[in-house]
Amino acid sequence: MEVIRSRNLGKSVVVVGITAAISQFLSIGYLIFLARWLGPETYALHVGIFNLCAISVFLVNWGLDTWLLKASSEDQCSATTILKTVLLLKLSFGALWAIALYAVAPLLRPDIFLRELLALAILSTLFESLTNSIYTVFLTGGRFKQSSAILLIGRLFRIGTLIGLYFLSVNKLSTIISTRTLIDLIVLVAAALVFGLSLRGWQYKPETLKKTFTQAVPFHASDLINIIFRHVDVTLVTFMSKSLTTISNYSLMISFFNVISTIILSLKNVVVPSLSRERARTARTREKSLTRTIFGFFFLGLAGWVTISLFGRQAIHLILGDPYALVADFISRTAVIVLISSLNVGLAAIIIANNKQKERVFPQIVSLALKVIASLLLFSVWQVEGLRWVYILSEVLLSLGYFLVNSSIFKELSETQPASRLAGESLKIALITFNQEGQGTYLRAYFLGKELVTLGHQVTILAAGLEGKHTVEQVQDGLRIVTFPRLFKGFFLSGWGFDEVAYRLAWARHNRFDLAHAFECRPTNYFPARKLQKQGALCFSDWADWLGKGGSVEERPDGFKKRLLRIFETHFENKRFQNTDGITAICSTLADEALTRGYPPDKILLLPNGMRNPCLQADPVEIARARKGLQEKGIIVGYLGSGFKQDMDLMDAAFRLLREKVADVTLLHVGRSSYHTQPDDSIIHTGHVSYEDVSLYLSSCDIFWFPLRKTKANLGRLPLKFSDYLTIGRPIITTQVGDLADWVRRLQVGLVAEDQAESISSQVVDIIHSPELRAVMSRNARLASENHELSWEQRAKELESFYFSRISRTGD
Numbered sequence: 001m002e003v004i005r006s007r008n009l010g011k012s013v014v015v016v017g018i019t020a021a022i023s024q025f026l027s028i029g030y031l032i033f034l035a036r037w038l039g040p041e042t043y044a045l046h047v048g049i050f051n052l053c054a055i056s057v058f059l060v061n062w063g064l065d066t067w068l069l070k071a072s073s074e075d076q077c078s079a080t081t082i083l084k085t086v087l088l089l090k091l092s093f094g095a096l097w098a099i100a101l102y103a104v105a106p107l108l109r110p111d112i113f114l115r116e117l118l119a120l121a122i123l124s125t126l127f128e129s130l131t132n133s134i135y136t137v138f139l140t141g142g143r144f145k146q147s148s149a150i151l152l153i154g155r156l157f158r159i160g161t162l163i164g165l166y167f168l169s170v171n172k173l174s175t176i177i178s179t180r181t182l183i184d185l186i187v188l189v190a191a192a193l194v195f196g197l198s199l200r201g202w203q204y205k206p207e208t209l210k211k212t213f214t215q216a217v218p219f220h221a222s223d224l225i226n227i228i229f230r231h232v233d234v235t236l237v238t239f240m241s242k243s244l245t246t247i248s249n250y251s252l253m254i255s256f257f258n259v260i261s262t263i264i265l266s267l268k269n270v271v272v273p274s275l276s277r278e279r280a281r282t283a284r285t286r287e288k289s290l291t292r293t294i295f296g297f298f299f300l301g302l303a304g305w306v307t308i309s310l311f312g313r314q315a316i317h318l319i320l321g322d323p324y325a326l327v328a329d330f331i332s333r334t335a336v337i338v339l340i341s342s343l344n345v346g347l348a349a350i351i352i353a354n355n356k357q358k359e360r361v362f363p364q365i366v367s368l369a370l371k372v373i374a375s376l377l378l379f380s381v382w383q384v385e386g387l388r389w390v391y392i393l394s395e396v397l398l399s400l401g402y403f404l405v406n407s408s409i410f411k412e413l414s415e416t417q418p419a420s421r422l423a424g425e426s427l428k429i430a431l432i433t434f435n436q437e438g439q440g441t442y443l444r445a446y447f448l449g450k451e452l453v454t455l456g457h458q459v460t461i462l463a464a465g466l467e468g469k470h471t472v473e474q475v476q477d478g479l480r481i482v483t484f485p486r487l488f489k490g491f492f493l494s495g496w497g498f499d500e501v502a503y504r505l506a507w508a509r510h511n512r513f514d515l516a517h518a519f520e521c522r523p524t525n526y527f528p529a530r531k532l533q534k535q536g537a538l539c540f541s542d543w544a545d546w547l548g549k550g551g552s553v554e555e556r557p558d559g560f561k562k563r564l565l566r567i568f569e570t571h572f573e574n575k576r577f578q579n580t581d582g583i584t585a586i587c588s589t590l591a592d593e594a595l596t597r598g599y600p601p602d603k604i605l606l607l608p609n610g611m612r613n614p615c616l617q618a619d620p621v622e623i624a625r626a627r628k629g630l631q632e633k634g635i636i637v638g639y640l641g642s643g644f645k646q647d648m649d650l651m652d653a654a655f656r657l658l659r660e661k662v663a664d665v666t667l668l669h670v671g672r673s674s675y676h677t678q679p680d681d682s683i684i685h686t687g688h689v690s691y692e693d694v695s696l697y698l699s700s701c702d703i704f705w706f707p708l709r710k711t712k713a714n715l716g717r718l719p720l721k722f723s724d725y726l727t728i729g730r731p732i733i734t735t736q737v738g739d740l741a742d743w744v745r746r747l748q749v750g751l752v753a754e755d756q757a758e759s760i761s762s763q764v765v766d767i768i769h770s771p772e773l774r775a776v777m778s779r780n781a782r783l784a785s786e787n788h789e790l791s792w793e794q795r796a797k798e799l800e801s802f803y804f805s806r807i808s809r810t811g812d
Contacts, residue, residue, distance in 0.1 A: 045173060102119060301341065430529075448792065449479050520542065526575060609720055612785040639668070665682065698724065
């Protein structure tokens with residue numbers, strides 16, 4: 001799994017990095033072209049105005065984009081709402097900032113800050129700030145292609161219009177800036193439309209805006225200092241130097257390095273969400289990820305330093321010509337700043353991902369103070385050369401401060417490393433499920449328990465009996481399985497039978513365990529787990545479904561029963577955060593939610609399912625169809641098990657559209673479900689079937705699908721049937737929902753659609769019309785199911801390591 005995560009992160013970094021590089025090179029190309037065309041003195045007006053806007057735009061941003069990066073990464077379901085709140089805050093602050101800057105700046109330097117040009121630059125900067133917020137949520141949602149396209153098209157139009165003005169001999173600075181401002185507005189509108197923002201639903205209460213602003217407080221000071229740190233050089237030169245030529249030369253050098261820094265900084269938008277999700281994994285895994293991050297940014301900066309040192313002087317001189325010879329010399333001799341800045345970006349990403357934002361502020365303040373004070377003192381003596389050395393030394397000082405903060409992060413991780421397992425050491429483990437034997441989450445516990453037995457532990461699984469008449473104990477594959485009766489057969493099957501609770505508590509009173517692991521929190525498994533905890537066992541909770549408020553309870557029909565269940569589901573779901581020794585989460589949404597609720601990161605393990613169901617057997621399509629009496633030809637789309645009503649409605653709508661596009665297609669719904677698609681000659685419902693029949697029915701399919709709506713209930717799970725689909729080995733269509741979509745992409749076993757019937761049906765048609773693609777995806781699915789790193793054995797080893805890490809921390 002680590003290999004897949006690293007590969008996926010690497011691809012994201014490459015896409016974002018290349019996009020940022022191209023866009024920034026287009027930006028620097030814009031500035032270089034403008035500098036050569038207008039000459040040093042006129043260009044100085046342009047750079048002075050835009051630099052003042054850039055350094056003061058903090059009064060619009062207030063660290064909100066960095067907070068947005070974290071918040072939207074942790075709660076994708078609410079990302080649009082969060083984005084709208086941020087945009088409203090920026091617009092409010094932007095209006096005040098624009099008025100203040102327009103009124104004050106011309107009074108300070110009337111020869112540079114001309115009001116007409118300043119007004120245009122203010123609008124351009126505000127539009128770009130709003131667009132950056134939309135880009136942030138694009139990236140955290142994995143929509144790299146859309147954000148890249150908009151960004152690059154905007155940059156191309158900007159430089160393209162400048163070239164057009166050049167050939168038209170329109171060199172009036174007001175016209176040039178007006179054109180840039182108009183393009184920035186168009187890009188903002190395009191980004192909003194592509195993202196899906198509408199003019200509706202923007203009525204936010206003042207307390208909502210205040211709450212968002214308050215939550216972003218830890219990022220305010222840090223971003224303010226960072227903005228000042230990046231632009232203070234040019235601002236000081238603008239106000240202290242009387243030579244417009246000096247302003248042009250030095251600002252071009254700073255602009256060049258800021259462009260390089262921005263390219264590297266863009267990678268933070270990918271790295272921070274990835275490292276944030278890694279916080280739910282083991283300490284050892286996190287330590288490796290953080291180390292790779294530091295070395296990755298170090299070598300990236302080293303490559304930039306060497307390249308600029310060798311070729312920078314000649315390249316810049318060739319591009320800018322003799323009037324800017326000093327710029328080429330400055331850039332070549334200051335190239336080491338690329339290495340230092342790149343390292344600082346990597347260190348800052350780690351700090352943000354580990355919620356150490358407040359600790360980041362102090363080294364920023366110290367380095368900024370050095371930069372400002374030293375620059376004021378040295379400029380009068382050594383002029384620009386003095387500023388150049390201050391520029392380098394302040395970055396070095398920032399690196400030292402960041403290293404100190406990172407060392408504290410690594411120290412915390414080292415203290416949570418798992419204890420070494422002694423030879424022959426065995427644990428007595430109770431895996432407690434509320435499900436009936438062989439159904440639902442019971443299978444997750446069973447497959448993990450079976451592998452834990454192989455690792456040498458004594459494992460007991462508690463479950464509800466199928467008949468529910470007597471307490472029954474049996475041994476399967478080394479597992480001790482205990483099932484319990486119910487007084488009312490057919491009622492209270494999902495963990496709510498208090499008569500079953502009594503039977504389980506009576507049984508627990510006479511048994512002792514080292515660990516009690518409750519798979520979900522409902523009465524029939526919560527109370528026995530707490531009973532065993534009181535008797536000396538460590539208590540763990542497995543979170544495989546978002547059951548409470550906002551989750552699957554919301555998918556029930558409206559009425560008294562739903563309102564009542566919401567209260568109890570939420571109550572018991574929240575119990576997992578109280579006095580437990582650890583939480584295993586099936587997906588990153590639930591792991592992040594546990595972090596959001598304040599649960600310690602070292603007590604959370606992201607533990608997906610193994611990607612193979614050993615109870616299923618794949619057969620050739622022809623043989624399986626013949627044995628089940630299904631049609632020999634035509635496409636069969638398969639779906640296994642139950643689903644929420646709105647998901648089943650989406651499946652029905654998608655299949656109806658698919659029938660219009662493909663005549664000979666059948667939907668095969670295998671297993672029981674509370675909701676079904678509408679009756680049709682082309683739809684087959686099997687009802688409850690044995691495992692042997694499940695294997696044959698699934699093997700009869702050409703394609704599997706997950707028509708899921710983007711709800712918290714679906715975001716907060718990783719359906720076990722995904723492992724079933726991979727085991728059979730067919731292409732999989734899913735929607736852009738949670739970890740499931742990420743897995744489909746990582747393993748390259750299918751296509752990901754939007755949660756709309758048209759999008760789903762279109763993706764199915766694409767696979768139907770491409771036999772080669774179906775063959776590749778089928779092969780990838782089989783390979784994934786056979787990959788040891790994705791096996792139940794590997795998951796059990798991760799769980800075992802997690803158990804021992806918690807034992808060492810509790811002193812047992």
